[in-house]
Amino acid sequence: MTSNPDGNPNGKPKFAMCWAASCGGCEIAVLNIHEKILDVDQNFEVVFWPVAMDAKYKDVEAMPDGSITLTLFNGSIRNDENEHMAHLLRRKSKILVAFGSCACEGCIPGLANFSTTQEIFDAAYAGISTDNPNGIRPQSAWDAPEGTLHLPKFYPVLKTLDQVVPVDYYMPGCPPESHQIGAVIDLVIQALHGEATLPPPGAVIGAGQSTVCDECPRARNVKKITHFARIQDALIDPALCLLEQGVLCNGIATRSGCTALCPKAGAACVGCYGPAEGVLDYGARLMTAVASVIDSTDPAEINRILDSLPDPAGAFYRFNLAGSLLRAGKAAWAADRVKA
Amino acid sequence: MSKERIGVYVCHCGTNIAGVVDVEEVAQWAAGRLKDRGVVIARDYKFMCSSLGQEMIAKDIHELGLTRVVVAACSPHLHEQTFRTACKRGGLNPYLCELVSIREQVSWVHTNKIAATYKAEAVVSGGVERVLQQVPLEPLHVPIHPATLVVGGGIAGIQAALEIADAGYHVYLVEREPSIGGHMAQFDKTFPTLDCAACILTPKMVSIGTHPNVTMLTWSEVERVDGYVGNFTVTVRKKARYVNTELCTGCGICQEKCPKKVVDDIFEAGLGYRKAVYTPFPQAVPKFPVIDRDNCIYYEKGTCRACEKLCPTGAIEFNQKDEILTLQVGNIVLATGYDLFDPRRNPHYGYGRLANVFTSLEFERLSNAAGPTDGKLVLRDGITEPRTVGIIHCVGSRDRYFNNYCSAICCMQSLKFAHLLKEHTGATVYNFYIDMRTPAKAYDEFYQRVLSEGVLFVRGRVAEVTDAARLRGEEGKLIIQVEDTLAGKQRRIPVDMVVLAAGLQPRHDAKDVAKLFGISCSSDGWLTERHPKLDPVATMTEGIFIAGCVQGPKDIPASVAQGAAASARILGRIHQGEIALEPIRASVDADKCSGCRICNDLCPFNAITFHADRMVTEINPALCQGCGTCVAACPAAAISGTMFSNEQILAQIEGLLLLNLNPERAVTYASEAVAA
The missing domain is CATH 3.50.50.60 (FAD/NAD(P)-binding domain)
Structure with a gap:
């Protein structure tokens, strides 16, 4: 190839995707763009994508700095291996995208920030469903007869990608919707051909500018919450706003872009697309909004209504705890300080 | 390095501030450490609010080309207006001035001088960051409709109505009962002079009834209030009296002949009787009776009509219907009593x-x-x-x-x-x-x-x-x-x-009244004045005033004084012809608003409208008082408040934490990538 929009005479622009602390759903979502994956292959040279091809970390380390044009980084920073990869790919990449909710804001793994490392390990390596008679816990180093084995070191506080390295773009969602991924890939390809311009750095891409309500077809009235109901406990009017029916639907505070899939299917929005543009703390925003429409001025009655909401922290901060202003519970923070 | 040129002025307030805070040190610190943030001059002065202090600001704006001003002195409640005006005199938009409190929030609450001085520096730093985010604003000017609505025909409302009417402007006086007079009409003597209540009240009632500038709407209630200061549209339900007031002479034959006696729970406090057709008391104004539909034999059984048969002028009209009136007024006095x-x-x-x-x-x-x-x-x-x-x-x-x-x-x-x-x-x-x-x-x-x-x-x-x-x-x-x-x-x-x-x-329905008129009431239910000492008859909603016991328990002299005070405030407005409103307002970014309707019922001033066709919410800037309730509630951050935007508040916090002293900002790689 003689002319390449990337200015790289030796081949196509390079693409990488990396999987840190996450479930793998983001990887599946990328593959779920169907035949558009061929466009990726046609326009990019995939140099690193552990879930799809064989490549070693040392291969990446050997690449020149800034040689990867586009890296989609999914998953949050749970251990020092994740952090190492974040720094490495930051150095090697021109455009680093925090891809998916874990990388953007911590997502479900981030809820572990309410617990200490000890509590997390106890949940994982002890308990009734675990057969671990010797009470073995992960160690970062283990002396075996053949030599010392190393395992990634577990961090007391899970971090988002931009809490360890600067990030160029954020692509929210758990996982990001495939049609949005397709659109972003199209945009990057067009930008590489000089046919489009990328949004300013720091922007959220592959999502809308409003909230889920914007895409939700349910009818809305003035809100007044007199009780909270779980979806299985209430007779839900399929045409009416879920929040008005007492189901804590996070759509009011969640960025649009998913086409309101969950509320359309009768399930409450859980907030995976993260905060709306300009919102600093998703959970705090959502809580203030919901608190504003609790329909009572009597403290006892207000308490009764709030008590009907199980696990408020998990409900309001399900995806955003690690990315929130507080980031973690006090005990986890204290341990993190000791580590630092 | 900021492109703005900021002047910082640190007030001694005599020894109020300087006794605890080292004000010279604060000024020097600001001049040195905040130079990179745009501070070009920092001074301390004995009394910034004095003419000399204010002139100093105006002079610096001229000579040093200041584009922003931070005054570190007392609470904005006291002197924000003073320093804004000083900046305006110097040719600077008044909203580019920030007053930070180092008296109420620093010197008056601390004893450790060193720590207090540090805190004052942080407060100044926060003010500097905040003022950098401020934008020039212009006040909103709205015309004042010269008519006034007075709700409640007790002594406070009567006084307010008469003062305004005597000054030559029209007043609508709405009263729920068949006659004006209120509680005072029920009393015999008044303390401490033992004047006969009726003797001093009824002349005023007669004046109301005959005044060319007063439209008296008794047996009526306000149902809806739209609009804002200067331009209220008020919907009043004039309940059917079943008496044609054009024809009625007030002769009283109907009351005399009506066969149905009813215990009078309101005017006679349950001690006496009235008829089903009645005026509450002989000196009632207006003189026209009303038929109490719930107790009238005709409405109960379909026969009787004694009043109709005996009325010499044929004024009884059993088929009368409630009338809905729409009034245009500029100001409203609430005097609904207790x-x-x-x-x-x-x-x-x-x-x-x-x-x-x-x-x-x-x-x-x-x-x-x-x-x-x-x-x-x-x-x-x-x-x-x-x-x-x-x-x-x-x-x-x-x-x-x-x-x-x-x-x-x-x-x-x-x-x-x-x-x-x-x-x-x-x-x-x-x-x-x-x-x-x-x-x-x-x-x-x-x-x-x-x-x-x-x-x-x-x-x-x-x-x-x-x-x-x-x-x-x-x-x-x-x-x-x-x-x-x-x-x-x-x-x-x-x-x-x-x-x-x-x-x-408070009236049993005081909270409904507060909501109807978009004002607040205390937890007891008394309507809340703008300031308990210095602004006792205004409310937080422009154009709505309160007088008499609706604001709290008080005697007749105090109620009369409040009625007159409210009318004086309103007359001042009417004379000016228009009012300048603080441009501190909330507004909705229609692109971000998804029409979730969380905010729709929260506005204490009824400034929020939902447009179902476009699925967006809108805020009427003339009605908005900038309280910020909706700004906080909006889950999408689609509502922002001028002077209290996220950027301003977050910048102020950064300043308070002195994060601004380290101007290093994260370098983004994307700009390089795109540039490459």
């Missing part, structure tokens, strides 16, 4: 169970020459004069089970009752009080007079009023059980009559 505490709620005092326990309002009617007993002070049987009377103070007031506040009028009212009882019956009168409160002009003299008349005073809260006699001499009497805290013993005092000085309460 309700009396219902003493049934305190069963220990036996009201409603023991016949000869009366409320204060019942006693007013007993003592009124036009009342049910023609002014004779008698027991419930209507003939027996009491020989001993106990007046119990603070019923429902100063009582943590009911209302914590003092109802203000009951001490003087009880003294008046005691005097009238002495004068008319010569009875032995006891006053059971907690504390005597007689603070206004000539009030304590009246107390001394009543003392000298031989009225007895027992200090202590009455435990119980009972008819269960235990001791000799108690048979057939009401016994007042009380701890006499001055004598230090329990006493049982048998009396013939008990008068309960019931406290004043």
Whole structure:
């Protein structure tokens, strides 16, 4: 190839995707763009994508700095291996995208920030469903007869990608919707051909500018919450706003872009697309909004209504705890300080 | 390096600030450490609010080309306007001035001088960061419609209406009852001068009724208020009177001939009767009666029509319907008054169970020459004069089970009752009080007079009023059980009559009224004034004023003063022709708003409208008072408030934490990538 929009005479622009602390759903979502994956292959040279091809970390380390044009980084920073990869790919990449909710804001793994490392390990390596008679816990180093084995070191506080390295773009969602991924890939390809311009750095891409309500077809009235109901406990009017029916639907505070899939299917929005543009703390925003429409001025009655909401922290901060202003519970923070 | 040129002024406030904060140090610190943030001059001065201090700012704006000003002095409540005006005089948009408090929030609350100085520096730093985010704003100018709505035709409302009407502007006076006059019309004498209430009130009522500038809407209620200061549209329901007021002469034949007697719970406080067609009292204004549909035999049974047959002018109209009127007004006075505490709620005092326990309002009617007993002070049987009377103070007031506040009028009212009882019956009168409160002009003299008349005073809260006699001499009497805290013993005092000085309460529907007019009320239900001392008749909503007991318990002189004060405020507005509103407003970014409707019912000023066609919410800038409720509630951050934007607040926090001293910002790689 003689002319390449990337200015790289030796081949196509390079693409990488990396999987840190996450479930793998983001990887599946990328593959779920169907035949558009061929466009990726046609326009990019995939140099690193552990879930799809064989490549070693040392291969990446050997690449020149800034040689990867586009890296989609999914998953949050749970251990020092994740952090190492974040720094490495930051150095090697021109455009680093925090891809998916874990990388953007911590997502479900981030809820572990309410617990200490000890509590997390106890949940994982002890308990009734675990057969671990010797009470073995992960160690970062283990002396075996053949030599010392190393395992990634577990961090007391899970971090988002931009809490360890600067990030160029954020692509929210758990996982990001495939049609949005397709659109972003199209945009990057067009930008590489000089046919489009990328949004300013720091922007959220592959999502809308409003909230889920914007895409939700349910009818809305003035809100007044007199009780909270779980979806299985209430007779839900399929045409009416879920929040008005007492189901804590996070759509009011969640960025649009998913086409309101969950509320359309009768399930409450859980907030995976993260905060709306300009919102600093998703959970705090959502809580203030919901608190504003609790329909009572009597403290006892207000308490009764709030008590009907199980696990408020998990409900309001399900995806955003690690990315929130507080980031973690006090005990986890204290341990993190000791580590630092 | 900021492109703005900021002047920082640190006030000594005499020793108020300088006694604790090292103000020179703060100024030097700002000049040095905040230079990179744009501070070009930082001065300290004895009194920044003095003319010389203000001139200093204006001069620096001219000579140094300042584009932003930060004054570190007292609370913005005091002098924000002063320094904004100073900046304006210097040619700078007044909203580019930031007043940060190092007095109320620093020097007055700290004793450690070093720490206080550090804190003052941080506060200044926060102000500098905030002022950098500020934008020039222009006040909103709205015209003032010259007509005024007064709601409530008691003495406060009457006074307000007359003042405005006499000044030459139109007033709509809306009253729920068939006649204006309010509670004062029910009284016989007024303390401390013992003027006849009717003699001083009815001339004012007549003036209202005949005034060319007053449209009196009795038997009417406000149903809806739209618009904002200067331009209110008010919807009033004029209830059907079933009497054609064009034809009625007020002769009273209908009332005389009506066969249906009804206990008058309102004007006669349940002590007397009225007819189904009635005016509440002979001097009622207007003179036209109303037919009480719930009690009229014709509406009950379909026959009778005695009033219609006998009316000499044919004024009775049984098919009359409620009328809905739409009024345009510029300002509104709320003077909807109070309700009396219902003493049934305190069963220990036996009201409603023991016949000869009366409320204060019942006693007013007993003592009124036009009342049910023609002014004779008698027991419930209507003939027996009491020989001993106990007046119990603070019923429902100063009582943590009911209302914590003092109802203000009951001490003087009880003294008046005691005097009238002495004068008319010569009875032995006891006053059971907690504390005597007689603070206004000539009030304590009246107390001394009543003392000298031989009225007895027992200090202590009455435990119980009972008819269960235990001791000799108690048979057939009401016994007042009380701890006499001055004598230090329990006493049982048998009396013939008990008068309960019931406290004043907000109207039962005060909260609905507050909501209807977009203003706030205290947890008790009294409507809230803009400032308890310096702005007692304005409310937080521009164009809505309050007067009389709707704001809190008060006597007639204070109610009259408030009515007049409210009208003075309004007349000033009308004369100016327009009003400049603070441009501190919330607005909705329509692109971000998804129409979730969380905010729709939250605005205390009814400034929020939802457009169902576009599925977006909009805020009316003239109605918005910039309180920020919706800004905080919006889950999408689609609403922002000028002067309190996220950027301004976050910048101020960064400044307070001194994060601005480290200007290093994260370098983004994307710009390089795109550039490459």
